[in-house]
Amino acid sequence: MADPTAPLLDVRNLTKIYPRRKGLFGKGEAFVALDGISFTVGRGEVLGIVGESGSGKSTAGRIAMDILTRSFGQVLFDGVDPLTMDRVQRRGFRRRAQMIFQDPYASLNPRMTVEQLLRTPLALHGLTGTPAEDRRKLVAALDLVGLPATLLNRYPHEFSGGQRQRINIARALMLDPALVVADEAVSALDVSVQAQVVNLFMDLREQLGIAIVFIAHDLPVVGIISDRIAVMYRGRIVELGETVAMFTRPRHPYTAMLLNAAPAPDSSAASLLAVQPVAEDAGMAGGCAFRPRCTFAMPACAVEKPPVRTLQGGHMTACLRDDLVIDGPLAGQSCC
Amino acid sequence: MSGPILSVRKLAVTFAQGGGPDIPAVEGASFDVGAGETVAIVGESSSGKSVTAMALLGLLPAGAGTVVSGQALFRRDGENAVDLLALPDRAMRAIRGRDISMVFQDPMTSLNPVLTIGEQIAEVLMTHDGLTRRQAQAMAIEMLARVGLRDPGQIVAHYPGQLSGGMRQRVMIAIALACRPRLLIADEPTTALDVTVQAQILALLRGLQAEMGMAIIFITHNIGVVAQVADRIVVMYSGQVVENAPVRDALDSPLMPYSRVLFRTVPTYDAVLARRQRLPTIPGHVPDPRHRPQGCTFHPRCAHFRPGVCDGFRPSLESARSGHEVRCVRWEEIARG
Amino acid sequence: MKIRTASTGMVMVVVLAFACVVLPLLLPFDPLEIDLHHRFLPPLSGSHVLGTDEIGRDTLVRLLVGARTSLLIGLSAMALSTLTGCLTGGLTGFYGGWTRRVLMRIVDSVLCFPTIFLLLTLASFGQPGALTIVGIVSLVAWMEVSRVVDGQVRALRGREFVVAVEAMGASAAHMLLRELLPNITGAIIVVSTLNVARAILMEAYVSYLGNGIQPPQPSLGAMLNDAQEYLRPDPWLAILPGLVIAVAVIGLNFIGDGLRVAVDPRQGRRA
Numbered sequence: 001m002a003d004p005t006a007p008l009l010d011v012r013n014l015t016k017i018y019p020r021r022k023g024l025f026g027k028g029e030a031f032v033a034l035d036g037i038s039f040t041v042g043r044g045e046v047l048g049i050v051g052e053s054g055s056g057k058s059t060a061g062r063i064a065m066d067i068l069t070r071s072f073g074q075v076l077f078d079g080v081d082p083l084t085m086d087r088v089q090r091r092g093f094r095r096r097a098q099m100i101f102q103d104p105y106a107s108l109n110p111r112m113t114v115e116q117l118l119r120t121p122l123a124l125h126g127l128t129g130t131p132a133e134d135r136r137k138l139v140a141a142l143d144l145v146g147l148p149a150t151l152l153n154r155y156p157h158e159f160s161g162g163q164r165q166r167i168n169i170a171r172a173l174m175l176d177p178a179l180v181v182a183d184e185a186v187s188a189l190d191v192s193v194q195a196q197v198v199n200l201f202m203d204l205r206e207q208l209g210i211a212i213v214f215i216a217h218d219l220p221v222v223g224i225i226s227d228r229i230a231v232m233y234r235g236r237i238v239e240l241g242e243t244v245a246m247f248t249r250p251r252h253p254y255t256a257m258l259l260n261a262a263p264a265p266d267s268s269a270a271s272l273l274a275v276q277p278v279a280e281d282a283g284m285a286g287g288c289a290f291r292p293r294c295t296f297a298m299p300a301c302a303v304e305k306p307p308v309r310t311l312q313g314g315h316m317t318a319c320l321r322d323d324l325v326i327d328g329p330l331a332g333q334s335c336c
Numbered sequence: 337m338s339g340p341i342l343s344v345r346k347l348a349v350t351f352a353q354g355g356g357p358d359i360p361a362v363e364g365a366s367f368d369v370g371a372g373e374t375v376a377i378v379g380e381s382s383s384g385k386s387v388t389a390m391a392l393l394g395l396l397p398a399g400a401g402t403v404v405s406g407q408a409l410f411r412r413d414g415e416n417a418v419d420l421l422a423l424p425d426r427a428m429r430a431i432r433g434r435d436i437s438m439v440f441q442d443p444m445t446s447l448n449p450v451l452t453i454g455e456q457i458a459e460v461l462m463t464h465d466g467l468t469r470r471q472a473q474a475m476a477i478e479m480l481a482r483v484g485l486r487d488p489g490q491i492v493a494h495y496p497g498q499l500s501g502g503m504r505q506r507v508m509i510a511i512a513l514a515c516r517p518r519l520l521i522a523d524e525p526t527t528a529l530d531v532t533v534q535a536q537i538l539a540l541l542r543g544l545q546a547e548m549g550m551a552i553i554f555i556t557h558n559i560g561v562v563a564q565v566a567d568r569i570v571v572m573y574s575g576q577v578v579e580n581a582p583v584r585d586a587l588d589s590p591l592m593p594y595s596r597v598l599f600r601t602v603p604t605y606d607a608v609l610a611r612r613q614r615l616p617t618i619p620g621h622v623p624d625p626r627h628r629p630q631g632c633t634f635h636p637r638c639a640h641f642r643p644g645v646c647d648g649f650r651p652s653l654e655s656a657r658s659g660h661e662v663r664c665v666r667w668e669e670i671a672r673g
Numbered sequence: 674m675k676i677r678t679a680s681t682g683m684v685m686v687v688v689l690a691f692a693c694v695v696l697p698l699l700l701p702f703d704p705l706e707i708d709l710h711h712r713f714l715p716p717l718s719g720s721h722v723l724g725t726d727e728i729g730r731d732t733l734v735r736l737l738v739g740a741r742t743s744l745l746i747g748l749s750a751m752a753l754s755t756l757t758g759c760l761t762g763g764l765t766g767f768y769g770g771w772t773r774r775v776l777m778r779i780v781d782s783v784l785c786f787p788t789i790f791l792l793l794t795l796a797s798f799g800q801p802g803a804l805t806i807v808g809i810v811s812l813v814a815w816m817e818v819s820r821v822v823d824g825q826v827r828a829l830r831g832r833e834f835v836v837a838v839e840a841m842g843a844s845a846a847h848m849l850l851r852e853l854l855p856n857i858t859g860a861i862i863v864v865s866t867l868n869v870a871r872a873i874l875m876e877a878y879v880s881y882l883g884n885g886i887q888p889p890q891p892s893l894g895a896m897l898n899d900a901q902e903y904l905r906p907d908p909w910l911a912i913l914p915g916l917v918i919a920v921a922v923i924g925l926n927f928i929g930d931g932l933r934v935a936v937d938p939r940q941g942r943r944a
Contacts, residue, residue, distance in 0.1 A: 052530035053501075067840050094842030107833035111855040120851075121841050160621055161381075168837070175841070190380035190622070191557055195601035195615040202612060217531065223608035224615065247608055259605075261535040263560030293532075329605040 006079060007040035008179055008211050009064060009097075014038070014073035016059055016235075033059045035235040036073070041179065044209040046201075048226030048243070050219055050258065055232040057215045061181045064213065065099050077179070095125050098172035102184035104164035108156040114167055115152040118142075121174040141170040144207075145200060162193035169200065173208075180204070181213045186221060194221070201225055219262040223247055231255045234289040237308075241315035247330040251317035254290045256326045288320070296321050340368035341518055341551055342392075345407040347421070349384070349391050352401025359625045361387040363575040364406070366653065369519065374545065374552040376566035376583070378559065380598075382625055383572040385555050389521050392420055392553075393438060394428040410436070412518065434464040437512040441524035443504035447496040453480070454492030457511050464515045479510040484540055502533035509540065516548055523555045538565055559602045563587055568659075571595045574623055574633040577653060581660040591662040591671055594618070594634045632664065640670050679931020685924030689917070693741035702731035704738045704891045713907050726896075726910055727903060735891035740917050742886060743873045743893055746806055747921075750872040753811035755865045758818025763849050765819075766826025777823065780816040788813055792875055796884035806885050810872045821864050825857040863933045870925035877918055893918050 016034040034056045041047045051057045062068035064075050066082040074081055082093055101107040108117055118138045122128045129137075139149040145166040156164055165185060172180055182201065186194045202225060204210050216222050222229060223243050230240040231254065239252040250256040287302040288294070294301070298320065306320045349362040362384040369375045379385040390396045391404050409417040412435055420428070420436075432438075440446045448456060457479055458472035467475065473492065480488030483506040496504055505525060512520055522541070526534040542565060545552060554565055562569055562583065569586040571579040571594070579592040590596045600616045607615065620637040623629055629636050631647035638646065651665045664670070697704070701720065708729030716724045716732075723733040765773035783791070792809060799805040826849075829835060835852050843852070879885035880894025888895060893914045900910035 052532065065840050067836055091842060094840070097840075099837065099840040101833040101837060103833055107837050109834045109838075109852055109856070120838060120843075124838070124842050124844075124847065162621060171837075171841075191559065192380060192598055192601045192618045193621070195603075196617045198603070199614045199617060202614060206612070218603070219531070220603035220605060220608060223605065224603050243608060244611075247605060257532055261531040263531075263535070263538075263558065263564050330609055333606075333609060 003079065004043070007076075008043045008045075008078060009041040009213070010074075010076040010079075011040070011060070011064060012038050012074040012076070014060065014063060014075065015071045016056070016063060016068075017071040032235050034063070034070075034073075037230075037232070037235070037237045039230050039237065039240060041211050041213055043178070044205065044211055045228070046205055046212045046214055046226045048222035048229040049213065049215045049232060050217060050222050050229060051232035052217060052258075054234070056235040057217075057232050058183050060232070061099070061183045061213060061215050065097060065181055066093070067099070091125065095175045096178045098175065098177040098180050100165070100168050100172055100180060100182045100185045102187055104161045104168060104188060105156075107168055108164055110156055113153050113155055114142075117156075117167065118152075118171050118174055121171060125175060127175075137174065141173045144173055144204070145170045146196075160193070161189050162196060165189060165193075165197055166200070169197075169204070173204070176208075177210060179211045179213070181215070183215045184217070185214075187216060187218065198225055219258055231258065236289065236305075236318060237316075238290065238319065239315075239317045241311075241317075242313060244330060245313065245315060247328045248333075249331065250326050250328045251311065251315065251324070252290075252319045253294045253296050253321075253324070253326070256328065257293070259328050288318075296324060339411065341371045341411045342369040342553075343407075343409045343417075344368070344388075344392070345409075347388060347391060347406035347408060348404070349387050349396065350401075350403045352403070357626045358401075360575055360628075361625060362391065365572070365575075365577045367570045367577060367580055369551050369553060371518070372545070372549045372551055373567045374554055374565055375568045375570060376554045376556060376562040377570045377572060378556060378562055378598075379572035380557060380622055382574065382622055384575040385572050386523055388572070389438070389523050389553065389555055393432060393436065393521060394420065394423065394425070410519070430464075433460055433517075434515045435517055436519045436521065437515065437517040438521040438523065439505070439508050439512050439525045441527050443501065443508045443528075444496060446508060447504060449496055451495075452492060453494050453496065453499075453507050457492075457507075457514055460511055460514050475514065476510075479514050480507070482513075482544065483507070483510045484536075485510075501529055502537065505529060505533075505537055506540070509537070509544070513544060513548065513550075517550055519551045519553065521553045521555070524557070525554075526561065527556070527558070534561070541565065559587075559599055571598070574628055575625060576633065576663060577661075578634070578663040579661065580653070581662075585660055589671075591656050591660065591667045592634075592664050593638045593640050593670060596670075597639070640666055642666065676931060676935070678927045679935070682924045682927025682929075682931060685920055686928065689740060689920055689924065690744055693737050693744060697734055697737050697741070700731070700734045700737075702734045704730065704735045705889050706730060713903070715907075716909055716913075723913060724909060726899065732910070732913060735896065736893070736913055736917055739886075739891040739893045739896060739914065740921065742803060742891070743876050743918075743921065744869075746803055746810070746876045747869040747872040747925075749807045750810040750814060751865050751869045753807065754814035754868055755818055755861065757811065757815040758820075758864075759822050759854075759861065761815070762819035762822025762824075763826055763854070766823040767830060767845065767849055767853070769827070773823070777820070780820055783813075784816055784820075788875070789878055792879060793882060793884065796879050796882075801884055801887050803886060806876050806879055809879070810875045813875070814868045814871060817868065818861065818864050821860055822857065825860050826853055829853055829856055859932070859935075863929050866925055866929040866932060870922045870929070873918065873921050873925070 013036045014034050015036050018031040018033060020029060020031050037060060039047065049057045049060065059068065063070045077093055077097060080089055082090065085093060115138060118141060119134065122134060128134055138152060142149055147163065147166050186197045189197060198221060201212060205212055214222060214225055226243050228241060229243050229246055230237045231252065233254050239246065239255045246255060247259065250259060287304065288306050291297045291301045300320055306318045308316050308318045309322065310316050345366050347362055347365045351359040351361055353359060365388055377385045377388060392408055396402050396404065404421055406421060408420040410420050411417045454473055454476045457476035458469065461467045461472040461475055476492055477488045480491055485491050485503060485506055526537050529537060538561065556562060566583045569581060569583050570577055571592065573594050579586060579590060579595045587599060590599055597616060597618045601618065603615060618637050623633060631649055632651050635641045635646040645665055651663050653661050653663045656662045656667060711725050711729045712727055714721050714725040718724060721731050725731055761776060765776050791813060795809045795812065799809065835848055838852055839848060876885060877894035880892040881898045885894055886892035896914040897911055904911055
């Protein structure tokens, strides 16, 4: 067993490059989906990853789960990289790290009953016991996610989106995981159902001590559930820090823009105007990728990729401007 | 303000299903839209919000057991009101795209992939305003500039596939507004977009509305968006309008128990501060439209449920205070606390 | 509507199959029994319900036994081609890569040839007989199955429910057999049903041209060939085997088409 104080998941310098070929012989430019990102997830910790489409947040989650290949970098789960794991270690990894997907309609095999779906992970890991034992496990998992045992013989199409997402979560829990990567797991749900599932994730973390990587694009939702948040923009983590600190005083202008743009019922129409109406296309080589949309850009921002600066409390930002003081939505409300 | 430009009365839509029982998608929805006003129709899945919009535009699949009843009086400039629901197809087509136009959630599926952007905008103008091709092309470029696209002269020659999601939604808005409609129906227009792009599109819509004075019906499930764009909220639940009020009034002091909880389930930044506190939730789930509960359709999930009071008959939409309607028998008691 | 088509087809095929198996046992004639005193009897003459052929053999019993051979060949070819097709298509669809590219290009190019020439070329190499025909027909028919399975597997491979069990540690075999296959059985059944029909037609071609079932064993194709010479005076000798082939092929096609709609929910809703 690895060092219990070490992070459960340690991602270092992860890079994913898609070679893009143009025509038959032409050599196209490569598309960099992930540009050397690093983050850690502690045991029982919830790390939120936010970003807009194309930011690389899902790619990061899938590589961490080793269902997508990477170009460079390391993923250490309990100190071991899935790439170098032997058979036994790999089985352990597949058991202790689970993933939940965005689309509750596509992620359950339509031809299987709930019982078959929940039995699959047990069968895959040779954990099946007597029928009575198995059934007890199934019922317990359903109970944890708030579904009655009477649903075991039903098929996925008989359920609503929220119920399906609960089934997905129950299935992930069958193997007693230490880490769950939830990729936009609440994005496709209705508002009231979304609140239920977010609460469920909070329960799981508190009752079972499961660490969660919560990937989403909705900042308030991520903020509620996460201890720390990583903000991604075009394949890079531009800011990473404690949730309340980030929402009080964002250090990266992009974080500030996201916080400003996320509509909340208590925000007024005026806040819309603060979002820069800028060019949407900015294929920038060199320099900060956010520069064309940034109100605070300087000539130096075009020269080099901003290095990651570590501030007080482990807060990290990849912005050259160390003189910015931007108020987040929680400014003046939190203590300290 | 003069009278409403659209008065919807007792709109009902039923889908017959082969074999199974009929599905009452919308049950007697009534609301008004004033000139230049933005009315947000808010609801979760199977609330009937999108079906309402489709019915108003005459876009529900004809035949196949779809029954639409009720009235939707639409008032054009200096003309008598017409009932959109009773209009023959031909007349409806003349209104659609000219007096009433629409923007949908997915701009890619609503744009024709094999026609250039310019051709698609020009086509609308040529059909409805009788412009020549040259005039229409010039107008198309002007419209693209109006919706904040750079280099409109180049974009007219592009195909939809060459544009980003945000740009495509701007193009959709340009097409929708090309004929200066009196009413724009926008069905989840920003749901598929990133938050920063969403903010830009919402700002754009507001700006254009101020400039051109059209009314907007904005259909969405996102209460945060509603707070930013709407003058008035119509909350729908299981096919019925359950609350109808001015936006601040509705968000600050909702009367219907459903809206009261629904608005609080939306994560806010304040909730972020309350570390590890659970979000308020509504127990149970939206009822299957084929088997809606007796009485108030929300009663099985309602914290204020009173046996014998709430499960007997369907409450009607009553006027609580000026401009604020609610469908709940007990709203007065509940408001008193 | 489509359901009725499928049921009609089902009735046609079941009745034919039942007749082929049971009736020959009840009829008082042997399909090989020659009776030179009663040649060219027209249908409905005495105990020979459908008449006799040029050497006095009973047409009905020969038709039934011939149809039985055809159906058997069709079913065996279907079984063989479905198995091969699922195996190759499943593997190429799942793994992709250059093996897939090579195999599918081969399949494409072979499917470009008119099947009949391919069939005859192959038939001229083999020893004529039922087994050879099964082999030859399967050799052509598996490609269709393979293509369908390959396409379906490729479409479903990236779907979240498959990736989900992969992330849970599922092996390739588990993903293919437990997750993917159950979701494409419908499509496989459709192609296979249509393949039975095709196999029956192909058997008829080959036997008609003399490379198939050898005389004196009855076969629908060979009977058509024999009837050629007497087309003018005794047309029923050609019409009857033709009808049986038509019933079998149309019936099977009805089933296939009906199933195709039942299997594809999107088409089903439209219908």
